[in-house]
Amino acid sequence: MNLVWPVTIKPDIMKQIRQPYILRLASILISTTLIVIALYYLEVVIVPLLFSIIFAVMIFPFCLRLEKWGLSKGIAAFTTVFIATVLLGFLGYILFTQVSIFTENIPQISNKINLLINDLRDFAANKLSMKKSVVAGKIQDQLTQLQNSSDFMPASMLRVISAVLINIFLVPLYTFFLIYFRHFFMEFFYKVFQGADKELIDDTIQKMELVIKGYLFGQLLDILIIGAANAVVLYFIGVGYAIILGFLIATFCIIPYLGMIVGSLLALLVAFITTNTSWQPLTAFSVLWVIHIIDSNLVAPVIIGHKVSINPLVAIFVLFLFGELWGLPGLFLAIPLTAILKVIFDAVPGLHPYGFLLGEPQKYHLKKHSLTHINVLQRKKEMENQKPISESLPTDESLTQSLPEE
Template sequence: MDTTNSKNHIALDLLAFISLVFIAYMLQDFLIPLFFAIILSVLIYPIVHYFETRLCWNRIVSISIAITIFSAVIFAVFVLIGFQFQEMVSKSDQYYDQIEQKISPLLTQTEKSTGIDRNAIMGSKELKIEEIAKQNSTGIFDFIATSGSILGDFVLSPLYMFLFLLYRNFLVSFIYKATVRTCSKTKMRLILGELYKVQQNYLLGLITVMLIVGILNSIGLLLLGVDYAFFFGFFGALLLLIPYIGIIIGSILPALIALATKDSYWYSVGVIGVFGFIQFLEGNFITPKITGSKISLNAFVSILSIILFSMLWGIPGMILALPVTASLKVLFDHSENMESLGFLLGEAKEKYFSNKAKNRLKIWNKIRIQKLKA
């Protein structure tokens, strides 16, 4: 009888999990901007709190100014990126001619050996980058619009941020009332405090990783003598928001610039090699150690969560994977039924990495020393 109940319980848990994943997939256009708003609200809350407590400003005014400052910073970053791209686009004809001259012998040899027309590879010389952008603008915007409704996220998230910050005390009181039968107010206050701390630590870790990767990218490009080294270095770091794909996008442009401005193909190969090596360090050491440790997730779970959330929500899912998983860990840690899952998601203690043979040797040495003393 107990076995039957246990099987039924497992079946119900599995059904509940599948239902939850299905709902999360179907409601992604609603949930993604909502989660972004929660995380970004945590980011700007200290500013809002400062305005309200130190400057004694009205809550609505404080929130509005904080969101405006945040939006202005994001806008300034995109404007700087736009100016740099515009400068590179203005030199596109020069870069095109230089690249064509360097790979012309290779194209000629390819045309002789395979019969493939070189124009089919390089395209028409009259086709400028501006024209390519115009011809493909519809496809570019369709890609952005369908990648987890990114445009909708940018529109809805500031609105949700404003409402979250405005009604924060009201929402906390609602949580207390909704959980009064299953959790004491003191315990719920502790859980909410840990959730807030987790998000703050995640954002701090993410910014730290971007700075480290941006500096490493820039140093690598400076050593190779590539133009716009700091721009490409930190632009590649910014694209860490899109794991795996971002590094490919970030390395293509500096590799082409190196091919156009340097006298050897190896500079382009070097650019790709530098970005690839730094991406390897970031994915396997920097992010799991810095961001993963900041939010108390082990490296294995950090990588798996990024993969699974990317399958569920695409590119926005990659960005949200770690903070959402870390929040789930906090909830699991405070649930008797889910405590084992919280343990699985957390950092593994040193004893789980110990060598059994080495431990036995230590014990044997202790016994031998005790015998010698006796």
Template sequence: MQHFSLSIQRVAYFLLTIFILGILLIEGQSILAPMAFAALFAAMLQPVSAFLESLFKNRIFAIFMAFLMVLLPIVTLVTFFSLQIANVIGNLNGLVDQILDGFETAVIWLGETFGLSQGEIQTSLTENFSTILDAPLNLITTSLSSSTSVMASILICFIYTFFFLLYRSAFKNFMLTQFDQENREEARTVIYQVQKLSQQYFYGLLLVMIILGILNSLGLLLIGIKYPFFWGFLGAILAIIPYIGTALGGIFPFLFSLATTDTWWQPLAVLILYFTIQSIEGNFITPKVVGGSVKINPLAAIVALLVGGAIWGVAGLILALPVVATMRTLFTHFDILKPVSELMSVDIFEKEEVFENEYDEDRYRLITFFQKGRR
């Protein structure tokens, strides 16, 4: 058996680096999160800005024009929501009370039907149900009340994006010169791959949101729910949070229909609608539109979402998939991390033998990084 000597110093450096990086990410969220979004937005706008720059021969003007092309639909969307939100909030005032009244009636009916004790069941379930209802409603009110801080973050993000686009050539050259001539071409390839991945992910996500907004709105319109386009596109916007957003987008119109309609079938139809659309979105729309760029398996995606949400909250949930997809792209260029990249791949279930066939060498083993004498 080959003797292996572990370097305690390497292990200590590695753990210390992970610890410091974690502290920086948590404590520096207010600075790093807008910068991360800005970097992704800059990657998304770069082709548009470059095209406009080739026409007008002025980078600053081209960037401003690219911003206008993005801001116009955003302003239109904000205007649309502003016209709808006052009426919706007016209908939400008695939402919890109306739902609880209906819930209490259901509990009494169940008690009479099945011979259960109504007192304790009604009190316990009503209290728990009230807590459950408060969560999504508080999310709406909190989001509205914190609109000033949200607008400030968006403004900072746009400023970062502008300068990332303005200085993109300088940033790229700086990163390339950190590598020697022998590895510079590979570094150039990595930068290109990361940029293309970001573009494909966000363009695909935008298309998915448009499709979901149309499907949600048409479904709610057919069911007869008030403000169908408001709820439909709200759910589509929330879909930017993978897995969680689509389900959360269905809770709001369900509660609204429960409180504002007199029939039992409409809330049930809303649940069926969103369950159907979520199934279509998860199994067909997103894999076909976005899946080509984020080639990671569901387990890696779930872990990334949990870690991202724990560190940066909602921002972490939104950034988790593009970040982990970028990490996987980077891993493919380092021998010791290639097996990790393969383990994160979407088709790992069909390639279970790849580790024994291709990566059964010392240079691919993670433990060798901590070996004494390794450089």
């Protein structure tokens, strides 16, 4: 007597069985490579569009308020984009004036750096028993490299300025049409994902919108608060370029762990160059770290909260990845784009593991015997989802049907 056990295989598992693993791996690698190449070479096209999407999401509530006051959709979109562009232009002008002051004082800074290098050379020759010729040769090589990079600076600055000018025209234009044609684009998403539930599409887009607004508004507010605190502290200590340096350090803090290290070392270097005593750089370095600790434990959790729960390792990786792809714009876009990807991965059933990987570890992942805790939790979850034994066993009717006919 042969018993036939009823077995059902899910379609996605059946598809994986039919498709060899090596073929799936090759297709994933080829697709990833093509996407990275496209992102690199289409930077001029993609980056303004991404900035426009984020910009549109941020200013859309103000546009909606103008529409409720009676303005038409086109006039409300134009007014909102125009006011936001003027405000950003004003902030850019302030930043440009600070950078101009810094560039005008480059000769004095260069002389101060030369004096500092001479002191380091004498210290190395006297205290470390190194020959002055060796020290001078190494320092001369570094100065030559610095000179070459400074000669290259005008060309790189010209490229940056040209890219900024292009974005000044493209980003507001894209933003206006994204807001004005928003219902048209929503219908496009419905047509693309016809098999999906419309409520799921609306919920996913709403989560992406909340992530962008929550993260960017919170991050900008945090940068303003911490940047102002840094600038005030550096100004009273007597460090030069306090305003631009304070806000630059606050911006560096977007990078988890590494950002504050780089920012504090930069502040230490600028303090050594622009001050005449030894206590000022050390005081600036120490006070900036105190501000950062207060921000990390008190200010940032209240302002930003857990709106964007990105794994710190993933955050550092994507910052370097997008920075290598797109430079400075990539650093600004890295975290929001990763957060949007996490929302999409969490919404698509087949991509849940990748959304889990992008998220922050839970407390039980960080315990001493975390693997044991994870296994226990997994067993509990499997037991909760497991059917009762009476439902798993075959019935008498199914056994009778599976018997061979005599």
